[in-house]
Amino acid sequence: xxxxxxxxxxxxxxxxxxxxxxxxxxxxxxxxxxxxxxxxxxxxxxxxxxxxxxxxxxxxxxxxxxxxxxxxxxxxxxxxxxxxxxxxxxxxxxxxxxxxxxxxxxxxxxxxxxxxxxxxxxxxxxxxxxxxxxxxxxxxxxxxxxxxxxxxxxxxxxxxxxxxxxxxxxxxxxxxxxxxxxxxxxxxxxxxxxxxxxxxxxxxxxxxxxxxxxxxxxxxxxxxxxxxxxxxxxxxxxxxxxxxxxxxxxxxxxxxxxxxxxxxxxxxxxxxxxxxxxxxxxxxxxxxxxxxxxxxxxxxxxxxxxxxxxxxxxxxxxxxxxxxxxxxxxxxxxxxxxxxxxxxxxxxxxxxxxxxxxxxxxxxxxxxxxxxxxxxxxxxxxxxxxxxxxxxxxxxxxxxxxxxxxxxxxxxxxxxxxxxxxxxxxxxxxxxxxxxxxxxxxxxxxxxxxxxxxxxxxxxxxxxxxxxxxxxxxxxxxxxxxxxxxxxxxxxxxxxxxxxxxxxxxxxxxxxxxxxxxxxxxxxxxxxxxxxxxxxxxxxxxxxxxxxxxxxxxxxxxxxxxxxxxxxxxxxxxxxxxxxxxxxxxxxxxxxxxxxxxxxxxxxxxxxxxxxxxxxxxxxxxxxxxxxxxxxxxxxxxxxxxxxxxxxxxxxxxxxxxxxxxxxxxxxxxxxxxxxxxxxxxxxxxxxxxxxxxxxxxxxxxxxxxxxxxxxxxxxx
Numbered sequence: 081x082x083x084x085x086x087x088x089x090x091x092x093x094x095x096x097x098x099x100x101x102x103x104x105x106x107x108x109x110x111x112x113x114x115x116x117x118x119x120x121x122x123x124x125x126x127x128x129x130x131x132x133x134x135x136x137x138x139x140x141x142x143x144x145x146x147x148x149x150x151x152x153x154x155x156x157x158x159x160x161x162x163x164x165x166x167x168x169x170x171x172x173x174x175x176x177x178x179x180x181x182x183x184x185x186x187x188x189x190x191x192x193x194x195x196x197x198x199x200x201x202x203x204x205x206x207x208x209x210x211x212x213x214x215x216x217x218x219x220x221x222x223x224x225x226x227x228x229x230x231x232x233x234x235x236x237x238x239x240x241x242x243x244x245x246x247x248x249x250x251x252x253x254x255x256x257x258x259x260x261x262x263x264x265x266x267x268x269x270x271x272x273x274x275x276x277x278x279x280x281x282x283x284x285x286x287x288x289x290x291x292x293x294x295x296x297x298x299x300x301x302x303x304x305x306x307x308x309x310x311x312x313x314x315x316x317x318x319x320x321x322x323x324x325x326x327x328x329x330x331x332x333x334x335x336x337x338x339x340x341x342x343x344x345x346x347x348x349x350x351x352x353x354x355x356x357x358x359x360x361x362x363x364x365x366x367x368x369x370x371x372x373x374x375x376x377x378x379x380x381x382x383x384x385x386x387x388x389x390x391x392x393x394x395x396x397x398x399x400x401x402x403x404x405x406x407x408x409x410x411x412x413x414x415x416x417x418x419x420x421x422x423x424x425x426x427x428x429x430x431x432x433x434x435x436x437x438x439x440x441x442x443x444x445x446x447x448x449x450x451x452x453x454x455x456x457x458x459x460x461x462x463x464x465x466x467x468x469x470x471x472x473x474x475x476x477x478x479x480x481x482x483x484x485x486x487x488x489x490x491x492x493x494x495x496x497x498x499x500x501x502x503x504x505x506x507x508x509x510x511x512x513x514x515x516x517x518x519x520x521x522x523x524x525x526x527x528x529x530x531x532x533x534x535x536x537x538x539x540x541x542x543x544x545x546x547x548x549x550x551x552x553x554x555x556x557x558x559x560x561x562x563x564x565x566x567x568x569x570x571x572x573x574x575x576x577x578x579x580x581x582x583x584x585x586x587x588x589x590x591x592x593x594x595x596x597x598x599x600x601x602x603x604x605x606x607x608x609x610x611x612x613x614x615x616x617x618x619x620x621x622x623x624x625x626x627x628x629x630x631x632x633x634x635x636x637x638x639x640x641x642x643x644x645x646x647x648x649x650x651x652x653x654x655x656x657x658x659x660x661x662x663x664x665x666x667x668x669x670x671x672x673x674x675x676x677x678x679x680x681x682x683x684x685x686x687x688x689x690x691x692x693x694x695x696x697x698x699x700x701x702x703x704x705x706x707x708x709x710x711x712x713x714x715x716x717x718x719x720x721x722x723x724x725x726x727x728x729x730x731x732x733x734x735x736x737x738x739x740x741x742x743x744x745x746x747x748x749x750x751x752x753x754x755x756x757x758x759x760x761x762x763x764x765x766x767x768x769x770x771x772x773x774x775x776x777x778x779x780x781x782x783x784x785x786x787x788x789x790x791x792x793x794x795x796x797x
Contacts, residue, residue: 129670129709130624130663131155136204136222136241137231138518139443140430140508145616148518148561148573150176150225150628150658158672159215161709161719161747163258163762163790167213167221167240168774172723173705174223175658175674177238178698181776184331185359185392186210191238192225192632193654193680193699194608198586201232201241202384203367205424206449208586209388211361212327216268216286217305219245225658226610226632229557229579230520233447233502236581236608237632237654246319247272247280247309253797260790264290280309293347293786294332296354301327315373321366328360336397336409336475336779337736342772343401343409343475347783351478352395352411356460359392377431388420395460395482397779398470400736407475413460413482414491420587424449424500439510443520449500453587456533459488493533496587501525506559516563518575527552528584530601549589551601553582569618576612580605592646603648606636623663623671631655642688651684652696661706673706682732694734698774700726709747714755719747719762730775738781741771757795764788 131153135141144151152174164170167187168179180195182188188197188210198208207213225238232239252272259265265288272282285304291297307321335343335351365386372379393415401409428445460482461467469488471480487493506520532546561575583589583600591599614628637650660674680699685692707721727740744766751758764785771784 128622128664129155129158129672130622131220134222136243137224137228138506138508139204139231139428139445140441142441142508145571145618145624145626146508146516146563146565148563148575148614149228149577149612150614150626150630150660152223152225152660152674154221154223154672156219158707159218159221160794161749161760162707162721162745163747163760163792164215166215170215170221171223171240173672173674173707175660175676175703175705176225176656176678177223178700178703178725178728179774180698181334181774181780181782182210183392183776183780184333184357184394185212185390187212189238189240190698191223191236192630192656193652193678193696194237194632194634195697196236196238199228199232199235199237199239201239202365203244203369203382204241205367205382205384205426206232206422207242207386209361209363209386209390209420209422210418211363211388211390212301212329213242214286214301214303214325214327216303217244217270217284217323219243225628226612226630227557227559227577227579227608229524229555229608230504230506230522230559230577232579233500233522233524233557234526234582234585234605235579236606236634244305244321245270245282245284246307246321247282249274249280249309252282254794255797256792256794258790258792260290261788262291262293264288264790266290278311282307292330292332293788294330294354294783295348295350297330297332297350299329301325301329315375317371319367319369319371321368323363323365325363326361328358330354331357331359331392331394331396332782333357333394333396333776333780334782336399336401337730337781338401338407338475339403340736341739342736342781342783345475347770347786349478351397351409352413353479353481356413356482357394357396359390359394361388361390363388377429380426380428380430382424382426382428384422384424386422388418388422390418390420392416393460393485395480397478399779401475408472409475409478410470410472411462411478411480412470413462413485414457415460415485416455416457416492418453418455420451420453422449422451437512441508441510443504443506445504447500447502447504449498451496451498451500451587453496453498454494455496455588456493457487457491458485459491460485461488487534491534492588493535494588495531495533496528496584496589497531498526498528498584498587500527514565516565518559518561518563520559522557524555524557524580525552526554526582526584528582528587528589530584530589547591547599549591549599549601551583551589553580553605555580555582555605555607571616572614574613575610577610578607580607596645598645600638603638603646604636606634606638606648608632608634620664622667623665624661626658626660628658629656630658637684639686640688641686647686649684649686650682650689652680653683654678654680654696654699656680668711670709671706673704675702675704677702691732691734694732695729697730697732698728698738700728700740702726707745715751717749717751719745719749721745725771725773730781731778733778736778736781738772738775741769741773741784743769743771743784753795756797757793760792760794762790762792764790 180188367384395413399410462471504522530549612630656678704724
């Protein structure tokens with residue numbers, strides 16, 4: 081059993097046998113109502129578009145306007161009204177962020193110009209496996225832009241945290257059915273209630289099957305998440321949950337480029353082989369969350385263990401289509417299997433104290449974790465005999481069959497283990513009613529052991545010697561912010577935050593130069609520093625406007641040295657401005673949206689890297705999103721959304737441009753049965769705009785969906 085598992089189970093046992101026992105003993109001599117009621121983990125969904133509080137980014141219950149950072153919260157109501165299908169849809173309405181293609185097999189995002197597939201969390205616990213996540217059981221999605229090392233540990237430009245639904249000690253009964261174009265059929269259910277005065281339960285489940293406008297694409301997924309909360313006394317609560325999610329889909333890596341732009345082809349054209357491009361993942365997660373109020377302080381212990389089983393295989397375009405009469409496209413193929421287990425335990429102590437006239441809200445915590453990952457890759461070969469690793473096909477008919485998949489030269493075959501330990505402290509200091517300081521410090525220990533399992537290969541390939549590697553990083557992550565609230569409706573702040581990226585941040589180490597033996601284990605962590613000035617205004621009690629000016633530097637970036645090796649001399653800088661607007665303009669008019677201006681540049685690079693002065697991957701200068709929902713009558717409502725994304729580059733070489741685009745979405749709603757049932761028609765891309773929202777590289781460019789309609793029947797009972 082891992083250190084984190086032992087610590088987590090041991091602490092839960094102590095809590096169950098000691099603290100619960102103490103609470104029961106207290107109950108025998110005093111009535112339960114004398115104990116302060118504990119806040120059950122989670123919170124009721126926001127009834128509108130304007131959330132006001134969060135526990136995610138301070139680990140204390142804090143007003144959003146008192147957090148000295150750019151925080152965007154997407155409530156369940158927004159996701160429901162827009163019929164969002166994925167986290168990529170959610171991100172489109174978060175200023176300063178962009179969805180990365182993720183090679184068509186995973187969620188991946190760019191936060192303020194910093195790419196990350198690992199800065200994903202669920203209920204504050206790391207959830208960094210490269211899989212797709214469903215929205216079926218979410219009450220909100222919270223995104224923090226900027227360095228977030230003090231609370232979350234390793235990372236770069238931001239964090240996405242999913243807050244899941246928990247039992248609420250009230251009856252919950254809701255179901256929905258969605259039917260859409262391309263044979264989409266989806267159903268969800270959300271049930272819950274009070275089993276007794278001390279026990280509540282909740283069950284969320286979903287199932288979906290769908291095709292796509294893309295030739296050969298198939299999607300099938302299911303999810304189920306039962307949870308149970310037990311409150312043995314007024315001051316304690318234990319929540320247990322289990323989640324099983326399966327996702328099987330075609331791995332679609334889009335189209336190649338030609339002459340510096342996406343290749344001019346039909347939106348449906350699949351480059352490669354859809355039948356040989358499949359990604360599937362199965363995720364099993366179990367968790368226990370214990371809350372206890374000890375009057376003078378509160379304790380929260382979260383233990384989560386998650387098993388990820390991921391496999392994907394793809395045949396995909398690899399090079400630019402040349403500008404000539406033949407228009408030949410190059411295809412490659414490979415498959416990759418990954419099995420990972422994440423085990424984490426977080427123990428947080430929070431409380432309030434007074435020192436003279438100064439009020440403190442303090443936090444002290446410990447996180448222990450263990451990650452175990454097995455990874456194996458095989459290259460695809462085309463043609464008879466041993467075959468070739470690439471094949472040329474006509475761009476007008478870009479199809480090929482990979483005849484075999486086998487290990488080739490540098491193909492990965494490894495097992496990686498990582499041990500994580502961290503301690504952190506934070507103080508939110510109210511100096512006066514107008515002035516506050518938030519200061520925190522985290523210390524991380526991150527040790528990775530990389531076991532290379534490669535063996536001698538067949539004579540037709542080039543063998544690569546197995547190399548075991550190890551790396552330990554120890555790092556402090558500070559954060560400090562000054563907050564000024566001159567009125568009850570306005571807040572201004574200035575802040576600094578820091579985070580680091582260990583060489584094995586995504587659980588991988590590799591030899592970089594076979595001649596010198598240089599490996600990624602020889603490099604110190606990269607780091608990110610965020611400087612920010614921001615403001616928050618309550619324009620009305622129901623409408624909030626936020627703004628931030630920031631600079632985010634990513635340092636110690638690895639660059640080629642021109643001699644076959646690498647040096648840590650690179651730097652990437654993102655600076656800009658963000659606006660966020662959400663809430664009710666009028667009682668019948670709800671809005672949600674934001675604007676971001678990002679001036680991103682690679683400010684330090686070697687001549688061999690060839691990227692000095694370039695813009696990083698997938699960083700448009702301007703992005704704008706605005707969703708409006710208007711209640712026309714008590715029964716009828718309408719929605720209209722606009723998304724603008726400026727031009728960007730799919731690669732830091734800046735050789736290919738993704739054109740800017742504006743997309744319009746619309747919706748009509750009809751409520752009946754006393755408001756308990758709603759029929760919604762959502763239309764994405766109303767004007768059938770051809771656009772390219774994201775990419776993985778110059779020749780893996782995602783084609784945006786054409787006009788697509790969905791009808792959803794939602795009812796509560």
